[in-house]
Amino acid sequence: MPVQALQCKECHEQYPLDARYVCDRCFGPLEVAYDFSGLDPAAARRKIQAGPRSIWRYSDFLPFESRPPAPLTTGTTPLLKADRLAERLGLRNVFVKNDAANPTHSFKDRVVTIALAKARELGYKVVACPSTGNLANAVAAHAAANGLESFVFIPADLEEQKILATGVYGTTLVKVRGSYDDVNRLCMELASEREDWAFVNVNVRPYYAEGSKTLGYEIAEQLAFTLPDRVVCPIASGSLFTKIARGFREWQEVGLIADSDKQPVFNGAQGEGCAPVATAFSEGWEICKPVKPSGIAKSLAIGNPADGPYALELARTSGGSVESVSDDEIREGIRLLAETTGVFTETAGGTTTAVLRKLAERGEIDPDERVVLVITGEGLKTLDAVRDTFEAHEIDPSTDAFEALEGTFVRA
Ligand SMILES: Cc1ncc(COP(=O)(O)O)c(C=O)c1O
Numbered sequence: 568m569p570v571q572a573l574q575c576k577e578c579h580e581q582y583p584l585d586a587r588y589v590c591d592r593c594f595g596p597l598e599v600a601y602d603f604s605g606l607d608p609a610a611a612r613r614k615i616q617a618g619p620r621s622i623w624r625y626s627d628f629l630p631f632e633s634r635p636p637a638p639l640t641t642g643t644t645p646l647l648k649a650d651r652l653a654e655r656l657g658l659r660n661v662f663v664k665n666d667a668a669n670p671t672h673s674f675k676d677r678v679v680t681i682a683l684a685k686a687r688e689l690g691y692k693v694v695a696c697p698s699t700g701n702l703a704n705a706v707a708a709h710a711a712a713n714g715l716e717s718f719v720f721i722p723a724d725l726e727e728q729k730i731l732a733t734g735v736y737g738t739t740l741v742k743v744r745g746s747y748d749d750v751n752r753l754c755m756e757l758a759s760e761r762e763d764w765a766f767v768n769v770n771v772r773p774y775y776a777e778g779s780k781t782l783g784y785e786i787a788e789q790l791a792f793t794l795p796d797r798v799v800c801p802i803a804s805g806s807l808f809t810k811i812a813r814g815f816r817e818w819q820e821v822g823l824i825a826d827s828d829k830q831p832v833f834n835g836a837q838g839e840g841c842a843p844v845a846t847a848f849s850e851g852w853e854i855c856k857p858v859k860p861s862g863i864a865k866s867l868a869i870g871n872p873a874d875g876p877y878a879l880e881l882a883r884t885s886g887g888s889v890e891s892v893s894d895d896e897i898r899e900g901i902r903l904l905a906e907t908t909g910v911f912t913e914t915a916g917g918t919t920t921a922v923l924r925k926l927a928e929r930g931e932i933d934p935d936e937r938v939v940l941v942i943t944g945e946g947l948k949t950l951d952a953v954r955d956t957f958e959a960h961e962i963d964p965s966t967d968a969f970e971a972l973e974g975t976f977v978r979a
């Protein structure tokens with residue numbers, strides 16, 4: 568297997584593949600390093616196509632020597648050609664990557680599948696995380712499936728649907744009075760004390776982050792081993808955004824993507840209530856200034872994003888941007904996607920759809936571009952966002968009552 572070591576993103580110092588996440592030399596973040604030089608692209612492609620219908624079809628690109636046990640089936644979510652959405656936006660080639668079609672209905676199943684497989688391999692019996700909601704759902708469910716004990720820490724004011732959809736798995740659910748950034752700080756302190764706990768996005772973060780690459784691989788495979796022209800993707804910590812690009816680059820290096828020079832444009836999406844990366848982008852800063860989050864896009868409410876500088880660099884070097892949209896635009900984004908594609912997304916997806924709409928309305932997208940809209944979560948988890956955005960007609964059970972109602976409809 569090509570996996571080699573952990574490597575510092577800044578000074579490139581290498582470390583063994585154990586539970587660590589910062590460089591001892593320069594305090595830079597660690598990521599997994601591979602040597603793909605022995606991979607034959609034709610053989611790699613055949614192996615992928617003959618592989619299981621899950622993220623494990625990409626085993627050669629994941630941080631394991633052999634395929635680990637993973638009881639839930641994550642990945643191979645649909646890439647839908649969204650012609651009616653495209654038409655509404657004056658575009659011709661829009662694709663919706665619907666990652667709500669995962670076991671716990673968000674892309675977080677990808678990162679948790681990898682993190683828990685690694686945690687088990689390293690001998691951990693307890694897993695934990697700070698979460699803005701979806702990660703909590705995924706950790707609780709995958710821990711249950713793996714027979715691990717779990718502790719999930721969330722901001723106390725999270726959407727009720729996400730709290731219920733987490734507690735049901737029998738995890739220890741801790742509601743912290745504070746923002747996500749407070750919860751994260753608490754977990755970093757706990758992680759330094761509890762060496763026998765694997766915090767999926769703290770001490771095993773380098774492995775966790777690898778899970779997001781599989782979203783990039785799937786998009787490329789579903790486009791017949793080519794890259795799209797543009798990707799519009801939500802940003803909280805910035806990990807998913809940068810890892811999709813990393814997945815594309817790896818496949819270009821290996822030769823699985825024939826066009827080795829192609830650089831898709833990356834547009835990041837944030838809500839105005841928590842837009843540290845969008846602000847840094849428009850101000851021309853290289854790092855993000857932490858903010859105190861508000862607004863309805865709670866899954867994206869990270870005020871101090873760990874991968875902010877890397878997300879900024881990707882947006883700039885790819886010719887893209889990081890944009891923010893208001894809560895009303897997010898609600899309209901949810902409705903637009905639902906009405907044109909049949910996909911009901913949560914506020915993160917509403918944010919992403921609203922950013923695509925904004926870019927299209929500004930005339931920044933060539934109508935023939937192949938655009939992938941990354942939908943990362945499920946609408947049933949943030950139902951309040953659509954409350955009062957449509958009318959439900961209540962009648963008595965008689966044809967007269969229905970016909971009276973029909974008479975009040977104004978037909979276009
Ligand atoms: C639905 C959804 N989309 C996107 C994201 C952003 O992920 P990242 O932290 O990798 O930027 C999150 C993170 O919590 C999420 O829950």
Ligand SMILES: [Zn+2]
Pocket residue numbers: 575576577578579580590591592593594595
């Ligand atoms: Zn370093």
